[in-house]
Amino acid sequence: MTPVFPGAFPHALSGAANLPALRGHNAALVLDLLRAAGERGASRAELAEGTGLTPQAVSKITARLRAAGLVTEAGRRPSTGGKPRTVWRLVRDARYAVGLHLDRDELTAVLADLPGTPVAVHRAPFDLGAPPERALGEAVEAVRALLAPAASGGVPRAGVLGVGVACPGPLEHRTGVLRRVTGFPGWDGFPLRDALAERLAMSVALDKDTNAAALGLALRGADGSDGRRGGAGAGAASFAYLHLGTGLGAGLVLGGTLYRGARTGAGEFGHQVVRLDGPACHCGDRGCLEALCLAAAARGDTAEAARVLGVGAANLAGLLDIDRVVLGGRAVLADPEPYRAGVEAVLAARAARTDGRAVPVSVAPGGARLVADGAAHLVLAPLFGRLEPVR
Amino acid sequence: MTPVFPGAFPHALSGAANLPALRGHNAALVLDLLRAAGERGASRAELAEGTGLTPQAVSKITARLRAAGLVTEAGRRPSTGGKPRTVWRLVRDARYAVGLHLDRDELTAVLADLPGTPVAVHRAPFDLGAPPERALGEAVEAVRALLAPAASGGVPRAGVLGVGVACPGPLEHRTGVLRRVTGFPGWDGFPLRDALAERLAMSVALDKDTNAAALGLALRGADGSDGRRGGAGAGAASFAYLHLGTGLGAGLVLGGTLYRGARTGAGEFGHQVVRLDGPACHCGDRGCLEALCLAAAARGDTAEAARVLGVGAANLAGLLDIDRVVLGGRAVLADPEPYRAGVEAVLAARAARTDGRAVPVSVAPGGARLVADGAAHLVLAPLFGRLEPVR
DNA sequence: CCACTTTGGCAACAGTGTTGCTAAAGTGCA
DNA sequence: TGCACTTTAGCAACACTGTTGCCAAAGTGG
Numbered sequence: 001m002t003p004v005f006p007g008a009f010p011h012a013l014s015g016a017a018n019l020p021a022l023r024g025h026n027a028a029l030v031l032d033l034l035r036a037a038g039e040r041g042a043s044r045a046e047l048a049e050g051t052g053l054t055p056q057a058v059s060k061i062t063a064r065l066r067a068a069g070l071v072t073e074a075g076r077r078p079s080t081g082g083k084p085r086t087v088w089r090l091v092r093d094a095r096y097a098v099g100l101h102l103d104r105d106e107l108t109a110v111l112a113d114l115p116g117t118p119v120a121v122h123r124a125p126f127d128l129g130a131p132p133e134r135a136l137g138e139a140v141e142a143v144r145a146l147l148a149p150a151a152s153g154g155v156p157r158a159g160v161l162g163v164g165v166a167c168p169g170p171l172e173h174r175t176g177v178l179r180r181v182t183g184f185p186g187w188d189g190f191p192l193r194d195a196l197a198e199r200l201a202m203s204v205a206l207d208k209d210t211n212a213a214a215l216g217l218a219l220r221g222a223d224g225s226d227g228r229r230g231g232a233g234a235g236a237a238s239f240a241y242l243h244l245g246t247g248l249g250a251g252l253v254l255g256g257t258l259y260r261g262a263r264t265g266a267g268e269f270g271h272q273v274v275r276l277d278g279p280a281c282h283c284g285d286r287g288c289l290e291a292l293c294l295a296a297a298a299r300g301d302t303a304e305a306a307r308v309l310g311v312g313a314a315n316l317a318g319l320l321d322i323d324r325v326v327l328g329g330r331a332v333l334a335d336p337e338p339y340r341a342g343v344e345a346v347l348a349a350r351a352a353r354t355d356g357r358a359v360p361v362s363v364a365p366g367g368a369r370l371v372a373d374g375a376a377h378l379v380l381a382p383l384f385g386r387l388e389p390v391r
Numbered sequence: 392m393t394p395v396f397p398g399a400f401p402h403a404l405s406g407a408a409n410l411p412a413l414r415g416h417n418a419a420l421v422l423d424l425l426r427a428a429g430e431r432g433a434s435r436a437e438l439a440e441g442t443g444l445t446p447q448a449v450s451k452i453t454a455r456l457r458a459a460g461l462v463t464e465a466g467r468r469p470s471t472g473g474k475p476r477t478v479w480r481l482v483r484d485a486r487y488a489v490g491l492h493l494d495r496d497e498l499t500a501v502l503a504d505l506p507g508t509p510v511a512v513h514r515a516p517f518d519l520g521a522p523p524e525r526a527l528g529e530a531v532e533a534v535r536a537l538l539a540p541a542a543s544g545g546v547p548r549a550g551v552l553g554v555g556v557a558c559p560g561p562l563e564h565r566t567g568v569l570r571r572v573t574g575f576p577g578w579d580g581f582p583l584r585d586a587l588a589e590r591l592a593m594s595v596a597l598d599k600d601t602n603a604a605a606l607g608l609a610l611r612g613a614d615g616s617d618g619r620r621g622g623a624g625a626g627a628a629s630f631a632y633l634h635l636g637t638g639l640g641a642g643l644v645l646g647g648t649l650y651r652g653a654r655t656g657a658g659e660f661g662h663q664v665v666r667l668d669g670p671a672c673h674c675g676d677r678g679c680l681e682a683l684c685l686a687a688a689a690r691g692d693t694a695e696a697a698r699v700l701g702v703g704a705a706n707l708a709g710l711l712d713i714d715r716v717v718l719g720g721r722a723v724l725a726d727p728e729p730y731r732a733g734v735e736a737v738l739a740a741r742a743a744r745t746d747g748r749a750v751p752v753s754v755a756p757g758g759a760r761l762v763a764d765g766a767a768h769l770v771l772a773p774l775f776g777r778l779e780p781v782r
Numbered sequence: 783c784c785a786c787t788t789t790g791g792c793a794a795c796a797g798t799g800t801t802g803c804t805a806a807a808g809t810g811c812a
Numbered sequence: 813t814g815c816a817c818t819t820t821a822g823c824a825a826c827a828c829t830g831t832t833g834c835c836a837a838a839g840t841g842g
Contacts, residue, residue, distance in 0.1 A: 015443055018798080019829050025408055044789080079840065083789040085788085086789080086790085170745075179746075259711075262714065266712040311667060314664070321659075322652070355571055417799085445800060
């Protein structure tokens, strides 16, 4: 839709690779380092150090990226005895992406700049239970309102790469088609991505709300560390985002990238059975984590809700050897600390038993806008080689 | 240790990539296709189709691989109206790898050829509880016996790439150090990989038994389909290998590659809690899957053991959206069908509830040698771009 | 003022996959 | 049997990659 730069969007090269793909791959590496560097920027030498490329290669790549308008020189570092290093930074307003969060009763649209920082927000009531065509119209209107000069402050339409849409699952991110959205079966089979793309004349990416949130955390830094990948093969950060709202779901980031499974089915966290033959769940099974957790929360027993959630988190942490657990969702955000502490206690007890490292638990920053912010990253992340682009 | 070919061992290019890495990456792609093609082989045109490279690039790559002795021309396909296609095949005896399975009471060493087929096997009693130095000596002796001309039929020592070692966890594959192997704490901190490498003067890779088994299944085809990756970004096969023996563990293959987590801790499957506040487990927790499953099996209630195992498998399948579950381990292999059917029934019930696809369940082929065969793939897989090489 | 250090660009280079063309090796019909 | 046609595969030139060697620019410190 909008040109980015030649050879853009190469995910970690897994298929056949030719020279354009190689170029795009290395360019994405440099961009990702600059994104992580933020306001501080990075010099050529630092980029060379961080990527493993030679300084000369970095020079060529930064020159190309500058020609594309994506990066710019921004001052110099103090000299350390020789010519001072030139600092490079991402050009914040070089490109934009829209993040659209369609929730059960509310719609949030954000306009994010190249590093992913929101520069405009639009909120509106929304009814996911309305007929799809009507809901679609409201989503389209929300994006148009967001991009109107009055709201976005004159962002050139051509600079907007596309729209990332996040909504409750199940759905298929590859095809952009919704499945039986829990509680709203009317959406089953609706090609939301293509319908939005046609109405907006923009490229659109669709994913689950939990996945969008996890992706946003991976790139903006759930732990403040800006989610940089580790060195070559050192194994990048892995974490699980657990979302406790109307239901209970998870978004998984494994080895620095969002793990969605082949059918976008990964992250079905709430319907793991933790009490065999326990109380019935609305899903038809018995003893689901979600049922136990929500029931405890409903009767005001936050400690028990947190403990049960912690057991599920421990099951997950053991299976996937993750580095961190991040909590979010309305129920958690309403009273975060008991949940955080309760989950962390269960994980710490497990670590003590197994002689292992305790998995730290934190509460997701960003509050109610977390998912919308993350949805914008569905469009931005491929630029930085952080997400397999959907074609 | 043994030269393979210039630029060998490039995993899916995730770090900075230069031309040698690019060459190695594409060469690995071609080798992987030829491995999957097996006896049938593949023509240049088929390789070009499968990799996405141009026919001319494939010509250059096959020429290089032939010079390295890894591939050879093997006949022609019938003409379809023009010049008949030349078929290429892997040279089976171009390279070898040793797979060593150190189990609690037995040791298995296999010599595998380039495609991973065992050509020699050596079995011996083994005591994992013996002092590490003595056990190490026995392992060294086993490898030497396997490679002796009498056993291996004159395989040139120079053609052996290295030794893949699989043993019960926990351990760290990156450093090659054992942790408190369940039941045998004497190993804690023992640098098995480096010790073996020094004694044998060969390169050694270490991993958990369940991971080795899963890797072997991924490459040899748990489903007979030879484990080929899907097309570009199509999402390769994901499955879980569940091993029910003395304990209960899992090996995970996600998107075509072995997932081990940063600390080789992934696959802790048996100590997920499925009965909150249930019976005590030896690990110190309550209601662990392993405790319930083993208890049911011990009292002869295979149906219940299978049902409980199925619940754990369903929890896992939901969380990771996998394509298949493979069962193995002594307890399962002793009487496979009830386990297979029982687990599959639970997964089918779950699929029916969620309107999803039922996850098929199969029993691992290869029997008692599964882990040893897989261990050889710890050495072979990097050649085919299927495993991040440990450095 | 000058020696020294460090940055970063220019030009030549080795090596990648790609493109355009041609030769080789079959099939199938007149 | 001859000939048109199809398909495979190699050669040579090419565009482009990151790398190397060299040198100018721009600082520091005595």
